[in-house]
Amino acid sequence: MEQVTENLIRDLQHHQPAACQWLLKTYGPAVYRMIQRIVVCREDAEEVYQDVFVRALRGIEGFNRSQSSFATWLKSIAYHESLNFVRGKRPGIISMDDGCWGIDEMGEPEDALQNEQTIQQLEKALDRLSPHEQAVVSMFYYDNMSLADIAFVTGSNTSTVGSQLSRIRKKLYRMIKKAEV
Numbered sequence: 001m002e003q004v005t006e007n008l009i010r011d012l013q014h015h016q017p018a019a020c021q022w023l024l025k026t027y028g029p030a031v032y033r034m035i036q037r038i039v040v041c042r043e044d045a046e047e048v049y050q051d052v053f054v055r056a057l058r059g060i061e062g063f064n065r066s067q068s069s070f071a072t073w074l075k076s077i078a079y080h081e082s083l084n085f086v087r088g089k090r091p092g093i094i095s096m097d098d099g100c101w102g103i104d105e106m107g108e109p110e111d112a113l114q115n116e117q118t119i120q121q122l123e124k125a126l127d128r129l130s131p132h133e134q135a136v137v138s139m140f141y142y143d144n145m146s147l148a149d150i151a152f153v154t155g156s157n158t159s160t161v162g163s164q165l166s167r168i169r170k171k172l173y174r175m176i177k178k179a180e181v
C-alpha cells in the first residue's frame with residue numbers, strides 16, 4: 001500500500017476518477033481519524049477532511065518521496081489543515097477520547113475501578129493540552145507514527161518531537177497527580 005507509483009501520482013495529477021477513488025479508499029480512514037482527534041465536531045471534521053484531499057490533489061506535485069512516505073505527506077496536510085481550522089474557527093474543541101491509552105483493564109475488580117479512574121483523569125488532562133500537544137500524542141500513541149514522521153508532519157526535527165513527547169508526558173503526570181490531591 002505504501003508503495004505509491006509514479007503512474008498513480010500522474011493519474012492523481014490528471015484527476016483521474018479511479019486514482020482519486022483509490023486515494024480516498026486507501027488513505028481516507030486514517031486521515032479522517034487524525035482530523036477527528038483534533039476537530040471533534042463531526043460536521044467540521046468532514047469539512048476539514050474534504051479540504052485536506054482538495055489541497056492534496058492540488059498540491060500533488062509537491063509530494064517528494066525522498067522526504068516522506070505518501071501517508072505521512074497526507075497526514076502532514078491533515079495536521080496543518082486541522083490546526084488551522086481550530087485556530088481560526090473554534091479554539092478549545094479538542095478531544096482525545098478515542099481508545100485506551102495502554103492501561104491494562106484486566107485484573108481484580110478494584111484494579112478495574114482504579115484503571116477506569118486513571119483513564120478518566122488522563123482524558124481530562126489530555127483535554128487541557130494544546131492542539132499541537134494533542135496532535136503529537138495522537139500521532140505517537142494512536143497512529144504509531146515514528147518520531148521522524150511526526151517531525152515531518154509538524155515541520156520540526158526528530159529530537160524536538162522526542163523532547164516534546166517527554167515534556168507532554170511529564171505535564172500529563174503532573175496534571176493527574178494534581179487532580180488526585
